[in-house]
Amino acid sequence: MIYAYLIRTLKQPKLFISVLGVFAMCMMRLTNGAFTADDLVGDLDLLVNIDAFRKVIVVFSAVPFASVFADEWNHKMTISCVLRSTPKKYAWSQVVVCFTTAFLVTLLGFILFLVVNSFRMPIYIPDGNPTTPPYGVLLEKNMPLIHLLVISVNFSISCAMWSVTGLLMSAIFPNTFIAVCTPFIASYMLERITLNFPDKLNLLYVALSRISILDNPIVSFLYVIVVFCGLTIIFGYTFSVIVEKRVKNEMG
Numbered sequence: 001m002i003y004a005y006l007i008r009t010l011k012q013p014k015l016f017i018s019v020l021g022v023f024a025m026c027m028m029r030l031t032n033g034a035f036t037a038d039d040l041v042g043d044l045d046l047l048v049n050i051d052a053f054r055k056v057i058v059v060f061s062a063v064p065f066a067s068v069f070a071d072e073w074n075h076k077m078t079i080s081c082v083l084r085s086t087p088k089k090y091a092w093s094q095v096v097v098c099f100t101t102a103f104l105v106t107l108l109g110f111i112l113f114l115v116v117n118s119f120r121m122p123i124y125i126p127d128g129n130p131t132t133p134p135y136g137v138l139l140e141k142n143m144p145l146i147h148l149l150v151i152s153v154n155f156s157i158s159c160a161m162w163s164v165t166g167l168l169m170s171a172i173f174p175n176t177f178i179a180v181c182t183p184f185i186a187s188y189m190l191e192r193i194t195l196n197f198p199d200k201l202n203l204l205y206v207a208l209s210r211i212s213i214l215d216n217p218i219v220s221f222l223y224v225i226v227v228f229c230g231l232t233i234i235f236g237y238t239f240s241v242i243v244e245k246r247v248k249n250e251m252g
Helices: 002-010 013-031 040-049 051-062 068-074 078-083 087-117 136-140 144-172 176-194 203-207 217-251
Strands: none
Touching: 002 087, 013 051, 013 087, 040 051, 040 087, 040 144, 051 087, 051 144, 051 176, 068 078, 068 087, 068 144, 068 176, 068 217, 078 087, 078 217, 087 144, 087 217, 136 144, 144 176, 144 203, 144 217, 176 203, 203 217
């Protein structure tokens, strides 16, 4: 079912519209001169650190797939889908595709923004100041493109995880609006809660690549993946349990 869902989603216009939505939010920030930098590295750093733009990007990442369960349930399609598989496989296929498409939407939107923006500013201008760990070492080793990609991937993974919270909430309240808006609310609430946690458990810091593990960029990058994939598994498992109970009650 993963393949079928993925192909269907990749063919839908709303996926490409969502990518353009992420790109538009990135470009919209440039209309205010106070929110621009002198190079792409600084510009991307400003972008992900501005809360208002960041939260809207989270919503765009959820648009292609987070509401699929709600749509199928409301159109009485869930049971027929489950009969071709199992409730657990059905649920986890949605989790995997939701995570994957949200990740792609955000990452492609960022890449498009960086490519377009590269025509108006240099990639990186060293200013003589110490670079910020953990990925500042990439700038010191003259790898600014890798630096930009790592920052973009980290943030995209966080958006993918938040998108799965929309899928989870749609299993409780099968509503398209709730499914798409939940990532916005969940990210805001949980990030605020974890601000009081140690830095390594602060979801905002993890998403914005502020956490340095062993002063090693590779270990730090893997830590980000483990944190957000781990949370995705927790939310996905909860979604699967709720879906299985719903299907069991419906089939009675």
